[in-house]
Amino acid sequence: MNIKQDRYQTLDSDPSPRLPVCFLIDCSFSMQVVQGGTRTGERVARDGNIYDVVKGGSSPRITEVIRGFEGFINDILNDTRAKSSVEIAIVTFSNKVAIERDFGPVDTGLKSLQFNAMGDGTRLGLAVKTGLQMLDRRKEDYSEYSISYYQPQLIILTDGEATDKEVCSEQARHVQQRMQKGKLISLPFLIGDEKEAGALRDFSPDQELLRIDGVNLVALFRFLSQSAIQQSRSTAGGNESVNLKKMIAALRQNIVPAGSI
Amino acid sequence: MKDTKLRVAAASVRGQSHRTENTPCQDAVFEERSSYLSGVCVADGAGSCVASHIGARITTEWTARYVRREFAAMFEEPDAGSSKLLIDLKHHLTSEAALCGCKPSDLSCTLMFAFAETRRREVRYLCGNLGDGVILMQQNGITEILMDADNGEFANQTWFVTSSDANTHFRVCTGSCPVESLPGWLLATDGAWPFLYRRSSGTVARAAQSLLEDVRTATPRRSQIALSSFLENMIIPRSSDDCSIALLQTIAHGRHISRRPIV
Structure with a gap:
């Protein structure tokens, strides 16, 4: 699924x-989870969990991610300045970490990206490191x-606890250091209703966890x-740390329910 | 002394994003001309401030007149002179803000200027730069960076005339050079200079050299048209930001003017 592109494309001309x-x-299997639906009685064991197979219900989380991402790309392409400024890279992770797209300008080709959520494991730490x-x-x-x-x-989107906890702890320190120096905006989102956020919280500003319902993606x-x-x-x-706090506050007000976890 | 003159050209063009949003160009340029002392002033209004386009216009006009008046004193004592300029400018912006019904910070903008005075055998110059614009200087036909952009790690980190620590970041440089070296200066805002100067290698684009040469060799009207055309046709299609360039050039009067078409 890698989209090959020249990482220096447009840097020289723009x-x-x-x-x-x-x-x-x-892209672990749990991203196939839907809300609602009727149980068929069939069960699937994946990644240490047992899932009920259902008919109907909401779209799987990964489908909502793809839909949301397509909207993101449309919004950027429709803004003159953002179109020439924003550069996107995409890394997917499950039991393996894959660079789906290295940094480059936003183009319409990104709208056709598909992610297969069929993997076992959640190597969040390695994904952050990458x-x-x-x-x-x-x-x-x-x-x-120049x-x-x-x-x-x-931006981290996951619905489960990391399976590479040691790497996670190490990377969380790097992320926190960068955020404290104002060199990075890190926004981790926990999709769904998992009770334990695990290491994900450590990647967010002030260790606040941002939970998002699968249907709100x-x-x-x-x-x-x-x-x-x-x-x-x-x-x-502008003071970037203030901007980040504003961003989190707006998220809490509009999308992420207050008081989650 | 009779043979040496100074010539200026300056232009600002509204960027693509401001055209789309139907908002004004936040850059401003202003020229000051007199017999032996001329200069240009450029300001880039802060994108996040509602009245920064007004601030940029006020700042360029006021600063150009101030530097013209205080050139001798500032040339002798640039540090003290630049501090006083900033203090007086802030006072002026405060009173203008009151008239506009806004806060002084709403008028935030960067500031650059280049002034030169022709003397018998030399040209004395005074340049100032606060923020993320650049000033290039040409001498003996070679154009090099004189004052680089001053910004933090990120694109949205620089300093304005209204910043509390503006004085720390306001750089002024003075110098003199022989008339024969035909010095010239090019001032460009951050929307324009990345097309004229590569910071990592210190390389100046041939376009910068050509623009300065055009001011020397073409008539004032033609060089002004050429500059506006360069911004509109060569830079704006490739940049979303407002773009401004100001040129100050020495000419040995009567020896350089040509009416050939500018390419």
Whole structure:
């Protein structure tokens, strides 16, 4: 599913400031879970869990992610400044971590991306490590081409507890350090109603956990695109940590239910 | 002294995003001309401030007149002169903000200027830069960076005339060079300079050299048209931001003007 593209494409011809946004998307089997539906009586054992097979119900979480992501891309393409600024990278993770798309400009081809949520395990730590490495490498590209950039965004979407806890703890320290220095905006979202957030909380500002219902994912992506558009228009004098707090507050008010976990 | 003159050209063009949103260009340029002392002033209004386009216009006009008046004093004592300029500018913006019914911070903008004075055998210059614009200088036909952009790690981190620590980041440089070196200066806002100057290697694009040469060799009207056309046709299609360029050039009067078409 990798979309091959030249990572230097447009850097030479378009010196607009860039906003790198790295999506880390959980593609473990649990992302196939739906809300509601009628049990068929059939059961499936995957990834240490047993799932009831149902007919009907809401769309699977991963389908909502794809729908939401398509809306995100449309929003960015419809904004002149964001279109030339926002650069997207996508990393999927389950028992393995895959770079689906390295950093590059937003184009219509991104709308046809599909994610297969069939994997076992949730290697969140390795995914974060990969995302941070990609962000660092992209910042080096920007420097090489004398392109200025905005505070990078790391967006994590998962519905389960990490299975690589040691790597997670180590990466959480890196993420927190970067956030404290104002060098990264990290927004982890727990999809669904899992009781335990586990290590995910450590990737969020002030260890706040943002929980999102599977059916609200499209709204979440709409919020994320608006945040990216706003950030790509932001100019000097703004205090990024305040912006991040505002962003979280707006999320809590509009999409993520208050007091979750 | 009679043979040496200064010539200026400056233009601002509204960026694609402001055209789409039908909002004003937040950059402003202003020229000051007199017999032996001329200069240009450029400001880039803060995108997040509602009246920054007004702030940029007020700042360029006020600063250009101030520097013209205080050139000698600022040339002798640039540090003290620049501090006083900022203090007086902030006072002026405060009173203008009251008239506009807004806060002084709503008028936030960056600031650049280049002024030159022709003397018998030399040209004295005074340049100032606060924020993320760049100033290039040409001498003996070679164009190099004189004052680089001052911003933080991120694109939305720079300093404005209204910033509390503006004085710390306001850089002023003075110098003098022989008239024969035909010095020229190019000031560009962050919407334009990435097309003219590669920061990582310090390379200046040939376009910058050409723009400065055009001011020297073409008539004032033609060089002004060429500059506006360059911004509109070469930069705006590739940039979403507002773009401004101002040029200040020395000419040995009567020896350089040509009416050839500008390519």
